Amino acid sequence: MESEAIQAEKWFEGIVRGDRIQLGKALSLVESDRDDDRKMAVLLLEKCDAHVRSRKRSCRFAISGAPGVGKSTLLETLGIHIVEMGRTIGVLTIDPTSAMSQGSILGDKSRMSKLAVSSKAFIRSSAAGQVLGGMARRSMEMMLLLETAGYDIIFLETVGVGQSEHMAWQFTDGFILVIQPGGGDELQGMKRGITELTDILVINKADGALAPLARMAKAQFETALHYFSPLRSNWEAKVVTCSAIEGTGIPDLYQTIQSFEENLNAGDIVITRNRQQNMWLHWSLELLAKKLVMQHPVITQKLETVKAKLQESNGSPFRAEYEIEHLMKSLIFPPDDSKNK
Amino acid sequence: MESEAIQAEKWFEGIVRGDRIQLGKALSLVESDRDDDRKMAVLLLEKCDAHVRSRKRSCRFAISGAPGVGKSTLLETLGIHIVEMGRTIGVLTIDPTSAMSQGSILGDKSRMSKLAVSSKAFIRSSAAGQVLGGMARRSMEMMLLLETAGYDIIFLETVGVGQSEHMAWQFTDGFILVIQPGGGDELQGMKRGITELTDILVINKADGALAPLARMAKAQFETALHYFSPLRSNWEAKVVTCSAIEGTGIPDLYQTIQSFEENLNAGDIVITRNRQQNMWLHWSLELLAKKLVMQHPVITQKLETVKAKLQESNGSPFRAEYEIEHLMKSLIFPPDDSKNK
Numbered sequence: 062m063e064s065e066a067i068q069a070e071k072w073f074e075g076i077v078r079g080d081r082i083q084l085g086k087a088l089s090l091v092e093s094d095r096d097d098d099r100k101m102a103v104l105l106l107e108k109c110d111a112h113v114r115s116r117k118r119s120c121r122f123a124i125s126g127a128p129g130v131g132k133s134t135l136l137e138t139l140g141i142h143i144v145e146m147g148r149t150i151g152v153l154t155i156d157p158t159s160a161m162s163q164g165s166i167l168g169d170k171s172r173m174s175k176l177a178v179s180s181k182a183f184i185r186s187s188a189a190g191q192v193l194g195g196m197a198r199r200s201m202e203m204m205l206l207l208e209t210a211g212y213d214i215i216f217l218e219t220v221g222v223g224q225s226e227h228m229a230w231q232f233t234d235g236f237i238l239v240i241q242p243g244g245g246d247e248l249q250g251m252k253r254g255i256t257e258l259t260d261i262l263v264i265n266k267a268d269g270a271l272a273p274l275a276r277m278a279k280a281q282f283e284t285a286l287h288y289f290s291p292l293r294s295n296w297e298a299k300v301v302t303c304s305a306i307e308g309t310g311i312p313d314l315y316q317t318i319q320s321f322e323e324n325l326n327a328g329d330i331v332i333t334r335n336r337q338q339n340m341w342l343h344w345s346l347e348l349l350a351k352k353l354v355m356q357h358p359v360i361t362q363k364l365e366t367v368k369a370k371l372q373e374s375n376g377s378p379f380r381a382e383y384e385i386e387h388l389m390k391s392l393i394f395p396p397d398d399s400k401n402k
Numbered sequence: 403m404e405s406e407a408i409q410a411e412k413w414f415e416g417i418v419r420g421d422r423i424q425l426g427k428a429l430s431l432v433e434s435d436r437d438d439d440r441k442m443a444v445l446l447l448e449k450c451d452a453h454v455r456s457r458k459r460s461c462r463f464a465i466s467g468a469p470g471v472g473k474s475t476l477l478e479t480l481g482i483h484i485v486e487m488g489r490t491i492g493v494l495t496i497d498p499t500s501a502m503s504q505g506s507i508l509g510d511k512s513r514m515s516k517l518a519v520s521s522k523a524f525i526r527s528s529a530a531g532q533v534l535g536g537m538a539r540r541s542m543e544m545m546l547l548l549e550t551a552g553y554d555i556i557f558l559e560t561v562g563v564g565q566s567e568h569m570a571w572q573f574t575d576g577f578i579l580v581i582q583p584g585g586g587d588e589l590q591g592m593k594r595g596i597t598e599l600t601d602i603l604v605i606n607k608a609d610g611a612l613a614p615l616a617r618m619a620k621a622q623f624e625t626a627l628h629y630f631s632p633l634r635s636n637w638e639a640k641v642v643t644c645s646a647i648e649g650t651g652i653p654d655l656y657q658t659i660q661s662f663e664e665n666l667n668a669g670d671i672v673i674t675r676n677r678q679q680n681m682w683l684h685w686s687l688e689l690l691a692k693k694l695v696m697q698h699p700v701i702t703q704k705l706e707t708v709k710a711k712l713q714e715s716n717g718s719p720f721r722a723e724y725e726i727e728h729l730m731k732s733l734i735f736p737p738d739d740s741k742n743k
Binding site: 106 | 440441443444447448451452455543672676679680682683686687688690691692694695696698701705708709712713715718719720721722723724726727730731733734735
């Protein structure tokens with residue numbers, strides 16, 4: 062264990078020093094499910110957690126939006142602007158093309174090629190296979206590593222719809238929703254029930270023929286947002302129009318982000334982070350519990366048999382539930398114990 | 403086991419015969435967590451499941467709405483109208499006052515006193531302590547019992563917000579959302595992201611000073627609903643205004659319910675029910691898995707210690723997760739097995 066502690070210390074120092082290769086390795090480490098990796102990861106994360114507590118924290122944003130609204134282009138243009146303003150940013154994305162590979166090497170770096178070469182930005186794609194609840198399974202750990210490396214602003218891209226946004230919202234400081242104008246698409250945001258989560262609504266593609274539609278959507282949303290009591294007590298949702306391709310509106314968006322940051326720092330970040338970590342711990346443990354039980358060979362085999370029967374309308378789901386419940390109990394409680402229950 | 407089978411047969415026959423006392427007992431039985439009750443419940447539910455498959459099915463509605471919109475009054479007025487039309491209805495509600503007691507005896511029967519005395523209606527309240535995912539834990543089983551007893555239309559009242567509506571939507575045939583006009587409350591429905599789930603939107607309290615507001619809300623929603631692609635492919639959402647207190651609009655609402663029923667019967671109900679049962683089985687098993695593990699004394703004790711430490715900012719959630727994961731593994735996998743993993 063001691064040599065592991067020394068190794069973790071070296072990893073940690075590398076990250077704090079700004080060693081990008083070390084940071085990249087550490088991001089892979091925390092995503093690994095191998096037991097020896099998990100051991101090292103915990104030692105490293107403990108150090109990081111203690112380190113960031115005594116420093117100015119990063120501002121962590123979830124960034125959400127339907128496919129095709131231009132999230133990657135926006136992240137690239139916005140990222141470059143932020144870097145030009147002398148700040149540093151970390152971007153965590155999901156690579157939809159690499160459901161298989163463990164760590165995605167190129168992925169979003171090719172989608173954000175200009176930002177990727179900046180020394181003040183760090184982009185990391187997780188393989189889509191690692192996604193749970195609309196984020197990478199280890200997003201919380203990855204944000205902590207980026208924060209340890211000193212990145213000022215962190216963007217966590219979400220995928221999917223529904224519950225996933227709520228999850229990402231719980232684990233981050235701010236929630237950015239990207240939409241595009243026209244085609245009734247403005248209402249799509251409402252449809253997903255995420256308007257109430259949104260701290261900054263970005264109407265992208267406000268260029269060419271879509272520009273007037275974007276202005277209309279902005280007015281519409283500014284009215285609509287009045288009806289929603291903000292879920293973060295000290296922030297009122299803002300609407301920004303921009304064109305990631307033309308670069309217009311990006312300084313506005315950055316200013317909005319900056320005022321969100323100032324607001325965050327004015328509050329009690331320790332309480333905020335503790336709350337996030339508590340929710341994360343529960344979420345993570347429930348996932349583990351569910352996974353360990355539902356993926357146990359005894360359970361999966363039984364479930365397969367049961368489903369085949371149900372398909373033939375030859376058996377009831379109620380008996381199936383009862384039988385599998387008993388299987389679960391006999392797994393989790395020693396045989397003697399379960400008899401007494 | 404044989405005498406249990408005979409007993410289950412008696413219960414089943416009682417329910418089919420229309421014995422209300424037997425039905426009441428059966429509803430308590432399926433809500434019980436006692437192992438001998440569970441055994442009997444499964445035998446009974448199997449019979450019910452086989453029975454209803456060969457008959458005209460009930461139409462099962464989830465009914466949702468914020469507190470104060472008049473759901474109980476609406477259910478009473480609508481229920482009486484349905485009974486007067488010669489139909490029978492079953493109502494499953496959650497009694498907010500009885501978090502403690504197992505079965506709630508009076509509860510919503512006192513809220514729906516006129517309907518409660520009708521021989522063509524059956525009202526059952528579950529204790530709030532039994533609620534999971536916005537419904538009673540055993541709603542699916544309870545609906546099956548009411549269907550076995552031959553009730554034509556079943557209303558399942560949901561409580562809470564967010565995910566719960568989606569759950570109730572998955573397990574029922576139709577989704578009714580009740581709102582009241584005025585105060586920007588119309589938008590509250592959208593806020594919850596449930597507009598896309600809604601098959602019938604009921605604007606209640608369309609009386610007195612609120613009547614013009616109700617008409618406005620109706621027009622507004624009829625426009626808005628055009629933007630939402632319906633999640634049930636063969637039904638387009640309808641908006642109905644009514645006053646449960648004055649009784650106006652209730653025949654309209656019943657007609658809408660009737661056309662939903664016709665629509666349902668025109669589709670393949672077997673496929674619908676199989677899908678509902680499959681989703682229910684997965685949901686139920688995941689709940690069981692999570693509960694069995696998270697409530698295991700070894701886990702709860704550890705989690706308490708860990709949380710106390712986190713509160714003092716004295717410890718990292720990452721180590722906590724790692725340690726509890728190992729505890730879980732040692733519980734679920736035999737010690738020899740877990741060494742090899």
